[in-house]
Amino acid sequence: MMSFWVKLCFKTAAPKQHHFHIPKHSIVAWMAILNRLPTRDRLSSFGMQVETGCVLCGREQETRDHIFFDCVFSRKVWLGILLACQLRRDCMTWELELGWAVARLKGRSLLTVILQLSWNTFIYVIWKERNLRIFQRKFSHEDSLIHSIKDIVSIRLRGKPVSRVSEINSRLCIEWRLV
Numbered sequence: 001m002m003s004f005w006v007k008l009c010f011k012t013a014a015p016k017q018h019h020f021h022i023p024k025h026s027i028v029a030w031m032a033i034l035n036r037l038p039t040r041d042r043l044s045s046f047g048m049q050v051e052t053g054c055v056l057c058g059r060e061q062e063t064r065d066h067i068f069f070d071c072v073f074s075r076k077v078w079l080g081i082l083l084a085c086q087l088r089r090d091c092m093t094w095e096l097e098l099g100w101a102v103a104r105l106k107g108r109s110l111l112t113v114i115l116q117l118s119w120n121t122f123i124y125v126i127w128k129e130r131n132l133r134i135f136q137r138k139f140s141h142e143d144s145l146i147h148s149i150k151d152i153v154s155i156r157l158r159g160k161p162v163s164r165v166s167e168i169n170s171r172l173c174i175e176w177r178l179v
């Protein structure tokens, strides 16, 4: 189990370990992996008097596992990203998505690089949306977050040498505007 965490943390989220990483996104993802983000269930367990509901869906309790891949709001965002990666599958639980990321995000293919960046950026924008809703009463739509993630990844990768020889790469270049 330890090697699982080490592998994921160092290859997927740890700052400075990833060639294309975006530091502030990697830090939030790293904290999420360690379950150190101040989610409402954790604040409550520390004895703080806080609301316990999820501000993204307004239906469930806010936990790390809920807000990132279980919440109807974040599921829609992640499914939009998977679809943009030409991956047609359902959104899974936090644990399974994490396991999938560890197993899947190896190598240097364009798809892998996009997914690595997207995974961290997804965690970052969901956490940011949660904070904006709680502290500034600002609400964005799921589609707007999908656009944000795609913009961030696109800007990060634009100008980098990308092979468009394969069909998957040429489709990814169009979808992620890497031209």
Ligand SMILES: [Zn+2]
Binding pocket: 054, 055, 056, 057, 058, 059, 060, 066, 067, 070, 071, 072, 073
């Ligand atoms: Zn929710």
